[in-house]
Amino acid sequence: xxxxxxxSGAVTVPPLASAVVVQLxxxxxxxxxxxxxxxxVLHGIDLSLHKGEFCAVMGPSGSxxxxxxxxxxxxxxxxxGTLTVFGEETxxxxxxxxxxxxxxxxxxxxxxxxxxxxxxxxxxxxxPMLGAAGFASKAMRQRAAGLIENVGLTAWQNNLAGNLSxxxxxxxxxxxxxxxxPALVLADEPTGNLDTRSADEVFALLRRFNQxxxxxVLFVTHNPALAARCDKxxxxxxxxxxx
Amino acid sequence: xxxxxxxxxWIVAIRFLREGRLQTLFIVVGVAIGVGxxxxxxxxxxxxxxxFIRRVLSAQAHIxxxxxxxxxxxxxxxxxxxxxxxxxAIVQPPLQRLKSIDQWQAVAEQIRAMPxxxxxxxxxxxxxxxVRGSASRAISVAGIEPDQYYRIxxxxxxxxxxxxxxxxxxxxxxxxxADDLGVDVGDKLRVTTASGAIIxxxxxxxxxxxxxxxxxxxxxxALHTAQSLLGLPGGVTSLEVTVRDVYGAEVVAQRITAATxxxxxxxxxxxxxxxxxxxxxxxxxxxxxxxxxLSVAFGxxxxxxxxxxxxxxxxxxxxxxxxxxxxILRVFLxxxxxxxxxxxxAGSAIGSLALLLWQRYARNADGTPLFPMTFDPALxxxxxxxxxxxxxxxxFAPALRAARLDPVVAIRG
Ligand SMILES: Nc1ncnc2c1ncn2[C@@H]1O[C@H](COP(=O)(O)OP(=O)(O)OP(=O)(O)O)[C@@H](O)[C@H]1O
Ligand SMILES: [Mg+2]
Numbered sequence: 001x002x003x004x005x006x007x008s009g010a011v012t013v014p015p016l017a018s019a020v021v022v023q024l025x026x027x028x029x030x031x032x033x034x035x036x037x038x039x040x041v042l043h044g045i046d047l048s049l050h051k052g053e054f055c056a057v058m059g060p061s062g063s064x065x066x067x068x069x070x071x072x073x074x075x076x077x078x079x080x081g082t083l084t085v086f087g088e089e090t091x092x093x094x095x096x097x098x099x100x101x102x103x104x105x106x107x108x109x110x111x112x113x114x115x116x117x118x119x120x121x122x123x124x125x126x127x128p129m130l131g132a133a134g135f136a137s138k139a140m141r142q143r144a145a146g147l148i149e150n151v152g153l154t155a156w157q158n159n160l161a162g163n164l165s166x167x168x169x170x171x172x173x174x175x176x177x178x179x180x181x182p183a184l185v186l187a188d189e190p191t192g193n194l195d196t197r198s199a200d201e202v203f204a205l206l207r208r209f210n211q212x213x214x215x216x217v218l219f220v221t222h223n224p225a226l227a228a229r230c231d232k233x234x235x236x237x238x239x240x241x242x243x
Numbered sequence: 244x245x246x247x248x249x250x251x252x253w254i255v256a257i258r259f260l261r262e263g264r265l266q267t268l269f270i271v272v273g274v275a276i277g278v279g280x281x282x283x284x285x286x287x288x289x290x291x292x293x294x295f296i297r298r299v300l301s302a303q304a305h306i307x308x309x310x311x312x313x314x315x316x317x318x319x320x321x322x323x324x325x326x327x328x329x330x331x332a333i334v335q336p337p338l339q340r341l342k343s344i345d346q347w348q349a350v351a352e353q354i355r356a357m358p359x360x361x362x363x364x365x366x367x368x369x370x371x372x373x374v375r376g377s378a379s380r381a382i383s384v385a386g387i388e389p390d391q392y393y394r395i396x397x398x399x400x401x402x403x404x405x406x407x408x409x410x411x412x413x414x415x416x417x418x419x420x421a422d423d424l425g426v427d428v429g430d431k432l433r434v435t436t437a438s439g440a441i442i443x444x445x446x447x448x449x450x451x452x453x454x455x456x457x458x459x460x461x462x463x464x465a466l467h468t469a470q471s472l473l474g475l476p477g478g479v480t481s482l483e484v485t486v487r488d489v490y491g492a493e494v495v496a497q498r499i500t501a502a503t504x505x506x507x508x509x510x511x512x513x514x515x516x517x518x519x520x521x522x523x524x525x526x527x528x529x530x531x532x533x534x535x536x537l538s539v540a541f542g543x544x545x546x547x548x549x550x551x552x553x554x555x556x557x558x559x560x561x562x563x564x565x566x567x568x569x570x571i572l573r574v575f576l577x578x579x580x581x582x583x584x585x586x587x588x589a590g591s592a593i594g595s596l597a598l599l600l601w602q603r604y605a606r607n608a609d610g611t612p613l614f615p616m617t618f619d620p621a622l623x624x625x626x627x628x629x630x631x632x633x634x635x636x637x638x639f640a641p642a643l644r645a646a647r648l649d650p651v652v653a654i655r656g
Contacts, residue, residue, distance in 0.1 A: 066655075075563055076651045095568060103565015110654060114560045118258040126245065130254070131566040136245035180565070 019051040020084075021184055021216045022072055027081035029067050041067050043239040044081065051183070052214040054207060056227035059236035065220045066188050068236060072218060073106050073186045074098045086183065103132050107177030109206075111189040114173065115161035121172045122148055122157040128179040147175040151205055167198030174205050184216045185209070191221060199223070252570055255561075256577035259554060267582070270546045274586020274630060275593055277535040282594025282626050286616060287601070288528055292521055294614035296489070299514060302452060304364070304395045304483035305492040307513075308350070308505045310342040341369050343478025350503045351482055357502075359486045359495050364391035365479040367469040373416075373462070374433045375424045382420065382462050384434070386469020386479075395485050398450055398463065404428050405448035409465045414444035417458030421449045438474050539630065540637035543582050547575060547641035551648075558645055559653025572646040579638020580631050587630030591623045 029042040041064045049055060057065050070076040071083060074090060083090045086105055090098065107128075115124045125144040130136055148157045151171040156164060161172065170190055177185050187206060191199035203219075203226050210217045219230060227233045235242050245254055260267045344350060347365060355363045367386035372379050389409050393399055399407040403418060405428035414432060426432060426446055435441045444464060452458055470476055484507075486495045492509035499507040511518060551558070558571055598616055605613050 070651050073563065075654075099562070099565055099567045102563070106565075108560075108563045110560075112656075114556060114654065116557045116560065118255075118262040118557075123245065127561070128564040130245065130251050131561065131564055131570065134251050136247050136249070136254070138247070141244070176564075 020048050021051050021053075021086060022047070022049040022218075023082075023084040024048070024072070024078075025082045025084075027068075027071060027078040027083060029064070029071060029076070030079045033079060040079075041239050042071075042078070045236075045239075045241045047234065047241055049184075049216050049218065051216055052210065054210045054217045054231045055219065056230035056233040057218060057220040057236060058222065058224070058227055058233055063236045064239045065236050068241070069186050069188050069218060069220060072184075073108060074102045103128065104180055105183050107180065107182040107185045109170070109173045109177045109185065109187040109190040109202075111192045115164075115169050115176075117160065117162040120158050120160055121153060121164060121168075124161050124172055125175045125179055128176060132180065144175075144179065147178055148172070151175045167194050167201065170194060170198065170202050171205065174202060174209075178209055178213075178215070181213065182215065184218070187217065187219045189220050189222070191223065191226065199226070203229070251566075252573040252577055255574045256581060259550060259574070260578055260581060263550065266546060266549070270542055270582055271586045271589060273542045274539050274583060274634075275589035277539045278587040278590025278626050278630050279593030279597065281532050281535055282591055282622060283597040283601075284528060284531065285622055286594070286598050286619065288524055289619070289622075290614055290616040292524075293617070295517060298453075299510060299517070300489060302396055302454075302457070303510060304362075305486050305489055306484040306496045306499065306507050306509050308344060308354075308482035308484065308499065308503075308507045310344045310480065311506060341473055341475060341480060343367075343475055343480065344482060344505055347479050347482060350505055353503055354482070354484060354499055357495070357498070359488065359491065360484055361487055362391060362394045362483075362485045364388060364395055364483045365466065366392070366481045366483055367466055367473060367475050367479045368481065369436070369469070369473040369475075371434050371436045371472065373420070373424070374435065375426060375430075378424055380420060380423060381460070382416075382434075383460050384469050384472065385461065385463050386466040386473070387463055388466050392463075392483065395483050398448075401450040401452055402448045403451050405446070407448050407450075409447070409463065411465050411468050412442075412444055413447040413465065415448045415450055415463040416446055417461055418449055418451045419455055419458035420460070420462070421446070423459070434472060436472055436474070440472050440474065442468070442472055444468070536629065536633050539583070539586070540633050543579050543634050543637040544641060546582070547579055547638050548644070550578065551575065551641050551645045554645075555648055555653045556656050558648050559650040562648070562650035563654065568646040571648075572642045575642030575645045576635055576638045579634040579636075579642070581634070583630040583632070583634020583637075584627065586634075587627045590630070591626055594626075 024045050024047040027042055027045040028040060030038055030040040032038050045068060057068070059065050067076070071078050072085070074085065078091070085101065088101065090101070093101070116127065119127065122141070122144050125147050126136065126140050129140045129143065133140070145154070145157065148154055151174055153168060153171055153175075156168060161169060164172065173190070177187075185206065190206070191202050194202065206217055206219065207229070209215050219226075221227055232243065351363045351365060354360055365388060369384055371382055371384045373382050387409075389407065393407065398415065402415075407415060409415065414434070416426075416432075421427065424432070428446055428449060430446050431443050432446060433441060433443050450458075452461065464472070466479070470478065484499070486492050489510070493511040496507040496509035496512070499505070561571065595618065598618070602612055602616055607613060
């Protein structure tokens with residue numbers, strides 16, 4: 001990984017004394033609040049993630065794993081409880097501040113390889129850097145090319161994203177999630193739609209970045225074999241988390 | 244690959260539009276047709292107006308100064324001066340005799356000193372009878388100072404035979420009159436007036452004013468000749484004035500009246516009918532522009548609404564990557580602006596093509612163009628600017644919707 005240039009515009013996060021990257025206290029999440037169909041999905045989650053941890057999230061379908069990840073990733077807000085990310089209490093931040101914090105410190109990988117089809121593989125990897133800086137630069141391109149090389153797709157880097165196979169797209173998505181050299185990567189069933197071999201490849205990539213860069217990873221999976229290879233596993237059952 | 248000088252929002256907007264292919268093409272064509280119609284119609288209308296104005300102003304001055312009309316006065320019984328009642332009044336408009344403008348030399352000097360005024364030319368005009376053998380025709384005689392008058396109406400350019408140099412015994416007549424009387428350059432004509440004056444003048448030039456009536460009736464002689472013929476020694480019946488800004492003529496006319504007390508009519512006042520027609524056309528044109536603009540706006544807006552739906556997943560992903568609401572808003576505003584701009588570029592091309600075809604095929608019977616058309620860069624600039632602004636405005640609602648998408652919902656799809 002030494003050949004990957006630093007992300008331009010990335011905010012360097014000072015190492016916390018406790019090295020706690022994410023802290024949830026009594027986080028609740030209800031949907032359709034104030035309507036007859038109001039449902040609480042998360043019923044008070046306490047959770048801390050430490051720097052460099054690779055943590056699996058398991059649980060039955062509909063138990064609230066994605067909801068939890070979206071809250072940790074600042075895409076959604078809890079209805080109650082507190083969320084501290086990189087030492088910053090987030091419940092009082094506005095959308096602008098959350099977006100900025102997210103952009104510079106958190107990378108996402110989703111289940112259905114969400115690439116932007118109008119762009120090539122390389123351009124997709126450049127996107128987060130481009131969005132943050134406003135203009136493209138040579139350094140950006142070099143960093144993206146390095147990441148693409150790391151996920152083994154240099155030969156495909158100029159293909160439009162839609163023309164790649166599912167496994168290739170997911171590897172591009174991993175490279176994109178790492179573009180800003182984030183302290184935290186949230187992967188919501190990134191291997192769910194892949195065959196065993198591609199799933200293994202994607203998992204190995206995330207694990208490698210985690211070990212080489214000290215990136216904290218939250219990894220949702222239904223696959224016990226992959227979960228067994230993580231540092232720890234959180235079970236989300238009926239909106240409650242347990243180890 | 245991304246160019247380093249193109250901002251993020253532009254890159255995404257252009258890529259989204261390019262990816263839209265047919266959808267983008269269709270709306271651009273739609274905008275282009277609308278803009279093309281506006282460009283063509285506007286150019287045609289302003290061409291027509293300019294042509295009319297050119298024709299009117301090549302044959303007359305911008306402002307005429309006229310002597311006061313003699314007004315009718317009621318007869319009053321002198322004894323009852325205190326009694327305002329009018330008894331047995333006989334009110335009859337008096338016969339309009341030829342009258343000179345009082346102190347016209349002083350008035351002319353005063354007007355000539357005004358900065359807006361370019362030419363002041365005195366004219367002594369009246370009716371007369373021209374006789375040749377047994378034939379006679381009623382004519383109107385205009386006594387002019389050629390040096391001044393030709394700067395207002397370029398008679399020299401309209402002379403078809405002979406020349407426009409006028410001495411005291413010379414006369415210019417129109418082609419129709421020449422034909423009616425069977426005279427040509429060098430022939431002599433006897434001119435008489437109702438008061439009994441008779442002079443003999445030599446035809447030195449025959450002109451074509453482009454109007455049959457004018458070619459039949461109008462004649463020009465030297466100012467002194469007309470003065471003695473019409474019984475107006477030293478007097479003039481009008482002062483013809485041209486100004487720098489033809490559209491400001493009415494204002495100048497009013498200023499002249501205020502300053503000199505002489506009645507002044509501008510071409511704008513005497514062409515009131517024309518201006519009423521122009522204003523009606525302009526209103527209609529504005530209404531058409533407005534409604535075409537409206538349909539362009541709705542077309543762009545509806546396409547962008549579709550794009551927002553199509554791209555909502557991608558918008559969610561971009562938001563997850565740290566792209567702000569403001570950036571998403573600008574991406575979609577730009578798409579609207581770019582659709583408007585590219586549509587108006589294509590539309591200007593369509594409009595120009597239509598104008599060229601019009602000029603080529605819409606012709607007078609003799610093959611000359613109906614009227615010269617100018618390609619006004621201001622028209623195209625305005626079309627581009629307005630269409631781009633319309634696109635931006637139309638994109639506002641869809642863009643706001645895109646910016647406010649909940650990323651969680653957008654990503655779940
Ligand atoms: N925006 C929403 N509005 C209403 N209900 C929602 C919304 N998002 C999620 N839910 C509900 O919350 C519950 C948890 O959903 P979530 O997607 O977090 O489950 P999950 O554990 O990720 O399931 P899966 O393993 O199938 O991905 C589900 O019952 C779901 O229907
Ligand atoms: Mg889920």
